[in-house]
Amino acid sequence: MSATVKVLNLVEACGVGTGGPSPALVEACGVETSGPSPALEVSQLLQAAMLRLTNTFLDDVKGTVDYVALRHSQEYREYRTLATRLQEVDVSTLDDSEKKAFFINVYNALTMESVSQLEELPASTLEVDHFWTSSAYLIGPHSFTLDQIEHGILRGNKSHPSTGSPVLPAGDPRLQYSVRHLDPRVHFALNCGAKTCPVVRVYSGKNLEQALEAATRSYLSQEVRVKEGVLWLPQVLQWYQQDFSHHQHGLLRWIQGYVEDAERAAISALLTAEHGTPPSVQYFYDWSLNTA
Numbered sequence: 001m002s003a004t005v006k007v008l009n010l011v012e013a014c015g016v017g018t019g020g021p022s023p024a025l026v027e028a029c030g031v032e033t034s035g036p037s038p039a040l041e042v043s044q045l046l047q048a049a050m051l052r053l054t055n056t057f058l059d060d061v062k063g064t065v066d067y068v069a070l071r072h073s074q075e076y077r078e079y080r081t082l083a084t085r086l087q088e089v090d091v092s093t094l095d096d097s098e099k100k101a102f103f104i105n106v107y108n109a110l111t112m113e114s115v116s117q118l119e120e121l122p123a124s125t126l127e128v129d130h131f132w133t134s135s136a137y138l139i140g141p142h143s144f145t146l147d148q149i150e151h152g153i154l155r156g157n158k159s160h161p162s163t164g165s166p167v168l169p170a171g172d173p174r175l176q177y178s179v180r181h182l183d184p185r186v187h188f189a190l191n192c193g194a195k196t197c198p199v200v201r202v203y204s205g206k207n208l209e210q211a212l213e214a215a216t217r218s219y220l221s222q223e224v225r226v227k228e229g230v231l232w233l234p235q236v237l238q239w240y241q242q243d244f245s246h247h248q249h250g251l252l253r254w255i256q257g258y259v260e261d262a263e264r265a266a267i268s269a270l271l272t273a274e275h276g277t278p279p280s281v282q283y284f285y286d287w288s289l290n291t292a
Contacts, residue, residue, distance in 0.1 A: 003130030005145060008113055009083040009137045039089040043102045043204075046086075049079040050109055050202045059292060063199040066292040071116040083109070086139045091177050098205035100154065100179060100186070107149045108191050108200045110137055114146070115193050115289070124287040125193040132192075142174050150190060156182045161239045184243040184254075185212040187236050188219040195286040196223070196234055220258040226266035235285035248281070 054060075057070040070076050086106070094102055114135040115121070118128065125131045132150075136143040144153070151160050152168035156179050160167055168175055189212060191197045198219045203211050223234045237244070237251060245251045252271055256264050270280070 003134040005134060005136050005143060007136050007138050007143055008110070008117065009080070009086055039091055039093045039102070040098060042082075042085045042089045043094070043098060043105070045082050046079075046109065047101075047105060047202050047204055049075075049082050050105060053079055053112070054200055054202060057292075058200055060199060062292075063195065063197075064290050064292040065112060065115075065200070067112075067116050067121060070112070076116070079109070080113070083113075083137065086137055089140055091140060095205065096179070097208045099177065100183070101203040101205050101208050103149050103153050103177075104186060104189050104203050106137060106139070106144070107146060107154070108189075110135060110146055110149070111191055111193050112200070121291055122289060124289055126287050144174065146192075148174065153178050154182075154186045154190070155240075155243065156180065158182065158243070182243055183212065184240070185216045187240055187243070188212070188216040191290075193290055195288045195290050196236075196284070197290060217258045220255060221260050221263075224255060224259045224263050226263055226270075229270075229280055231267065231270055231281045233281060233283050235283040238283045252281075 052075045053070065056073070056075055057066045058064070059066075091099060091102065114131065115125065117135070122128055128134075132146040134145070136145045136148075147160065147167050151158065152166070152172075152174060157166045157168050157175060159165055168178070188198045189201065189203065191200045198215060201211065201215060219234075225232045231252070233255075237255070241248065241251050244254045249271060252267050256267050259267070
């Protein structure tokens with residue numbers, strides 16, 4: 001059964017809050033427009049707005065978000081207003097790096113806003129019906145849900161791990177924005193609102209390569225552990241193994257480039273212990289909401 005999609009960045013966001021809009025809101029909400037806004041300009045404005053949100057409401061060490069304080073803040077009202085400008089952009093004018101950074105930022109922002117809009121915070125986003133398919137942003141003339149951004153755009157429309165099918169059908173006009181080459185490091189940049197999800201960061205086309213490398217190294221060095229001959233991996237590596245390698249040994253070799261020395265040595269020992277025998281691997285994931 002398909003979900004009813006709620007678009008969160010419609011123009012009425014300009015009226016959010018009490019006490020009247022700030023000058024930033026007035027400027028961003030101007031009714032008169034001279035046509036489509038340059039996508040790079042809007043992307044950079046959203047990056048700055050997201051930085052204000054993350055600097056204020058994100059605990060970068062714990063990876064938690066204070067959703068309650070965020071929802072009632074001036075920073076959030078200003079972000080929501082700027083998000084209405086996504087309707088004015090032509091994403092096709094962005095180069096590949098800017099487009100990838102744009103959609104990563106939009107995904108993380110949509111996740112934060114989708115949680116913040118809930119009347120009561122759940123114990124987990126898994127408790128929210130159709131969480132990844134029921135909220136969307138209007139970007140240009142097209143709406144994008146979390147699933148459509150992650151799988152249809154950033155994964156190059158590869159099959160969804162739960163359904164085994166692409167989320168965007170053949171001929172869908174949104175496919176023009178889909179990345180040409182899947183970069184598996186995006187999995188360590190996307191936040192799904194769970195404690196085992198990567199920390200929310202803000203990306204730009206200029207720093208994308210270094211930022212994705214840093215995000216991947218940070219996440220895997222914290223989450224990958226070897227205990228008593230068992231390699232413990234975050235389950236995202238199981239769900240999307242095919243994005244990294246066609247076989248488990250290839251995945252483990254890929255991981256080796258990002259973990260600490262002790263884990264790297266342990267993975268090598270596991271890979272060479274018995275020729276042709278897979279190492280002992282267990283997967284874990286904490287779906288608890290990443291709320292402060």
